[in-house]
Amino acid sequence: MPLTVGPSAPIHTFKRRGGRITGGQADARARLWPAYGVEVDVDGPVLDLESLFGRRAPVVLEIGFGMGEATAAMAAAQPEIDVLAVDVHTPGQGALLRLVEWEALTNVRVADGDALALLDHQLGDGSLAEVRAFFPDPWPKRRHWKRRLVGPRFAALVAQRLAPGGRLHVATDWPHYAEQVRRVLAASEVFDLDQPVPWRAQTRFEAQAVAAGRAVHDVVALRR
Ligand SMILES: C[S@@+](CC[C@H](N)C(=O)[O-])C[C@H]1O[C@@H](n2cnc3c(N)ncnc32)[C@H](O)[C@@H]1O
Numbered sequence: 001m002p003l004t005v006g007p008s009a010p011i012h013t014f015k016r017r018g019g020r021i022t023g024g025q026a027d028a029r030a031r032l033w034p035a036y037g038v039e040v041d042v043d044g045p046v047l048d049l050e051s052l053f054g055r056r057a058p059v060v061l062e063i064g065f066g067m068g069e070a071t072a073a074m075a076a077a078q079p080e081i082d083v084l085a086v087d088v089h090t091p092g093q094g095a096l097l098r099l100v101e102w103e104a105l106t107n108v109r110v111a112d113g114d115a116l117a118l119l120d121h122q123l124g125d126g127s128l129a130e131v132r133a134f135f136p137d138p139w140p141k142r143r144h145w146k147r148r149l150v151g152p153r154f155a156a157l158v159a160q161r162l163a164p165g166g167r168l169h170v171a172t173d174w175p176h177y178a179e180q181v182r183r184v185l186a187a188s189e190v191f192d193l194d195q196p197v198p199w200r201a202q203t204r205f206e207a208q209a210v211a212a213g214r215a216v217h218d219v220v221a222l223r224r
Helices: 023-036 049-053 069-077 090-102 115-122 142-147 152-161 175-188 204-211
Strands: 037-039 059-063 082-087 108-112 128-134 162-172 217-223
Touching: 023 037, 023 090, 023 108, 049 082, 059 115, 069 082, 069 090, 069 108, 069 204, 082 090, 082 115, 090 108, 115 152, 128 152, 152 162, 152 175, 162 175, 175 217
Parallel strands: 037 108, 059 082, 059 128, 082 108, 128 162
Antiparallel strands: 162 217
């Protein structure tokens, strides 16, 4: 099932940021990980999403949830949907797990590791109803553009893991990145671009962008 697209040596789309983990985040991560955590493992089996969530429901993969406020808000507002949220940032995993506990959310699972590896090795074809990437790291310098999450390899993986009719929703405050997303999806020939933008919660990075006067671009595409 793993799809090998592009170079075999992965290019990381993230910088491992330090960022101290607070006592509350560390405690939540330690206590709640056994019930809600998923380790990204390139040698691991393909996830059985029904047993992971304990029911059959549409599954959304959210990539790069940061501190998880928007993830929790959307999961609370959309109880009919299951959310598999992946990030490499440990304090954020603790923060999201705290929100899961506070708000008694049963439809969130938190994965630790590289979303590209998760998509490539641990998710089945057609298993996802939606993929969300809200404010992915912009990598503004030209020499770093290859590190951007949304590129041809990502588009090919997402196309394979989304069910027909499934949605890809990317939001960014970098116009050049939004243009790149559109170009990549248009070139893949399995996505219909310029779909209506569904409701989503405002994210932490988005609030900062808006406060700084930057425009937000939502790119929404459906897999044919
Ligand atoms: C700019 S932050 C945005 C966070 C949040 N979505 C928001 O809007 O506030 C991007 C996040 O994506 C995560 N990230 C980047 N590449 C990733 C990858 N390949 N797999 C998992 N997480 C990734 C980073 O660790 C970071 O938390």
